[in-house]
Amino acid sequence: MTSMPPPPPAFSAVAREVQAVMPTAVDAGKSITVSGFKITTRKLPILNAQEIDAMTEKLGIAPPEMIFGNNIVSIEKVGADGGAVAENPWKIEFNALDALDLVDKTGNDMLKVAYSSAWQKQREKMHEGIKEVVKPFDWTYSTNYQGSITPGAKPFEPTEDQIPLDKLRRQDPILFFDDVMLYEDELADNGMSILSVKIRVMPARLLLLARFYMRLDDVVFRIRDTRVFVEFAEGLVLREYQEREDSYDNVRQKIPPYRDDIPAIMRDPNQMAEYLPLRSVTVEKVVL
Amino acid sequence: MPGLPVDLDACIERLYKRELLAEPVIEAICAKTKELLMRESNVVHILSPVTVVGDIHGQFYDLLEIFRIGGFCPDTNYLFLGDYVDRGLFSVETISLLVCLKLRYPNRVHLIRGNHESRGVTQSYGFYTECARKYGSANVWHHFTDMFDFLTLSVVINNDIFCVHGGLSPSIHSIDQIKIIDRFREIPHEGPMADLVWSDPDAERDEFALSPRGAGYTFGAQVVKKFLEINNFSHILRAHQLCQEGYQVLYDDRLSTVWSAPNYCYRCGNLASVLEVDDAGSRFFNVFDQAPENADNRVDQQPIEKQQVEYFL
Numbered sequence: 036m037t038s039m040p041p042p043p044p045a046f047s048a049v050a051r052e053v054q055a056v057m058p059t060a061v062d063a064g065k066s067i068t069v070s071g072f073k074i075t076t077r078k079l080p081i082l083n084a085q086e087i088d089a090m091t092e093k094l095g096i097a098p099p100e101m102i103f104g105n106n107i108v109s110i111e112k113v114g115a116d117g118g119a120v121a122e123n124p125w126k127i128e129f130n131a132l133d134a135l136d137l138v139d140k141t142g143n144d145m146l147k148v149a150y151s152s153a154w155q156k157q158r159e160k161m162h163e164g165i166k167e168v169v170k171p172f173d174w175t176y177s178t179n180y181q182g183s184i185t186p187g188a189k190p191f192e193p194t195e196d197q198i199p200l201d202k203l204r205r206q207d208p209i210l211f212f213d214d215v216m217l218y219e220d221e222l223a224d225n226g227m228s229i230l231s232v233k234i235r236v237m238p239a240r241l242l243l244l245a246r247f248y249m250r251l252d253d254v255v256f257r258i259r260d261t262r263v264f265v266e267f268a269e270g271l272v273l274r275e276y277q278e279r280e281d282s283y284d285n286v287r288q289k290i291p292p293y294r295d296d297i298p299a300i301m302r303d304p305n306q307m308a309e310y311l312p313l314r315s316v317t318v319e320k321v322v323l
Numbered sequence: 324m325p326g327l328p329v330d331l332d333a334c335i336e337r338l339y340k341r342e343l344l345a346e347p348v349i350e351a352i353c354a355k356t357k358e359l360l361m362r363e364s365n366v367v368h369i370l371s372p373v374t375v376v377g378d379i380h381g382q383f384y385d386l387l388e389i390f391r392i393g394g395f396c397p398d399t400n401y402l403f404l405g406d407y408v409d410r411g412l413f414s415v416e417t418i419s420l421l422v423c424l425k426l427r428y429p430n431r432v433h434l435i436r437g438n439h440e441s442r443g444v445t446q447s448y449g450f451y452t453e454c455a456r457k458y459g460s461a462n463v464w465h466h467f468t469d470m471f472d473f474l475t476l477s478v479v480i481n482n483d484i485f486c487v488h489g490g491l492s493p494s495i496h497s498i499d500q501i502k503i504i505d506r507f508r509e510i511p512h513e514g515p516m517a518d519l520v521w522s523d524p525d526a527e528r529d530e531f532a533l534s535p536r537g538a539g540y541t542f543g544a545q546v547v548k549k550f551l552e553i554n555n556f557s558h559i560l561r562a563h564q565l566c567q568e569g570y571q572v573l574y575d576d577r578l579s580t581v582w583s584a585p586n587y588c589y590r591c592g593n594l595a596s597v598l599e600v601d602d603a604g605s606r607f608f609n610v611f612d613q614a615p616e617n618a619d620n621r622v623d624q625q626p627i628e629k630q631q632v633e634y635f636l
Contacts, residue, residue, distance in 0.1 A: 081567050101591055214633075298447055
């Protein structure tokens with residue numbers, strides 16, 4: 036006996052209208068100008084096949100599987116009219132191409148997945164003929180990218196100054212906020228690698244955080260943070276770069292085992308940062 | 324379905340409305356699905372017309388969009404190429420619906436195993452967390468992942484188009500070598516079963532090459548040509564790789580990638596497609612954008628879309 040198939044569901048027309056008023060994940064760009072600084076963000080779709088080919092050629096390595104090559108976050112010094120300053124132009128921009136250009140392309144810093152040696156052994160028995168390795172590079176896409184600065188702009192200098200966290204802890208109104216992905220890769224199911232940039236602009240200052248997070252299962256955890264702080268009235272720009280890293284086993288021991296959402300925690304760099312020891316930190320400064 | 328103590332049509336109706344099934348129902352359905360899948364070969368032969376679907380990754384509303392565009396079951400025959408779960412917000416609803424449709428229309432719906440249909444991978448990439456959150460325990464995750472061990476590895480359409488989740492393996496020249504794989508297990512790290520769900524084409528190359536990761540292969544133009552010749556096929560159809568256009572055709576039309584999760588992870592901005600193979604065996608990519616309900620759901624799903632401001636330090 037055959038019964039009738041269930042009827043196709045009815046869909047509300049309301050849902051279709053919602054899209055028109057909701058912001059989408061992708062936008063063509065937005066900006067704000069505050070006290071002589073113009074902040075711009077742009078979120079576009081991942082690169083298409085043609086753009087990926089062009090980027091592969093430029094970089095000499097295959098880009099990550101989710102490559103937001105047209106996304107940017109930038110901070111630019113502008114004149115009173117909001118236009119570019121004629122003298123001493125200064126701009127810092129974060130984009131995927133420049134970040135990926137700093138990934139090791141020699142294969143010297145290569146990590147291997149946890150089961151690599153077992154896999155190789157098994158493989159050698161069966162397929163001795165296959166010797167060609169796709170050009171070795173750091174496929175975890177680890178980068179020490181700290182932003183791209185206009186060529187010829189006034190350079191950063193080392194400083195003892197610190198980013199004033201007390202000022203940033205205050206709940207000043209946020210005039211502009213964005214969270215922009217530059218790239219992401221699942222390391223072929225062996226963990227994750229992600230570079231994203233967050234920015235918040237308050238009336239007197241701004242903070243940008245470019246965070247690279249990488250987890251290679253059973254091998255290593257790695258965080259590389261670049262913070263850019265601008266105090267508008269003083270034209271003061273501080274850039275802090277931090278590296279955090281530890282072995283997978285060490286980090287796992289620090290996560291309280293009673294937490295049952297451990298897989299979710301391990302996907303969240305913000306929660307993982309506290310479990311990774313600080314390896315190095317540098318602060319630089321420029322007054323514009 | 325004989326011996327199944329649940330009303331499948333009622334389950335399907337509920338799932339279309341994105342309502343969860345009770346845990347005992349999931350358990351019964353997974354048990355029955357195992358029995359059904361156990362009888363399938365590692366290489367299932369089917370005939371067109373059939374609509375082939377790539378990665379979905381828990382993007383439930385986009386699966387409904389596929390049915391709206393391509394036709395509902397059983398009016399349209401479907402072949403799904405794997406990666407039903409992880410990443411998206413509704414992996415449980417997605418796999419529940421697909422399994423119910425498979426049970427209800429076993430000869431009109433075919434499910435291939437993807438690399439995410441595995442215990443290890445789903446613990447890292449979201450399905451485990453989602454099951455625990457929606458059901459309060461990991462039981463449902465166990466039912467589903469035990470069932471995954473029974474999914475077939477490949478399908479051949481019209482004795483002409485070879486369909487697999489990832490790609491080819493240096494251990495496999497003829498499909499007879501797929502038939503002898505012991506597939507009723509967790510996906511291993513190495514060997515032909517891993518390669519089938521894992522490997523990627525590399526258009527720059529002719530032969531197999533090792534991935535720089537230290538495990539896994541890419542396969543080139545000559546490998547594809549030889550495999551098609553030996554098996555007397557004309558085309559390889561696979562999923563597994565995100566592409567902005569929703570599909571990619573390589574090697575002089577000898578291989579296609581079909582990707583069916585539009586705006587992947589609700590932020591990639593990519594298109595998606597399904598591949599329709601008609602009665603005559605001709606292939607047509609039906610390209611589509613994300614379902615309108617995704618925007619609706621973004622409002623209450625902050626973990627994915629952190630659009631509100633945040634006092635990060």
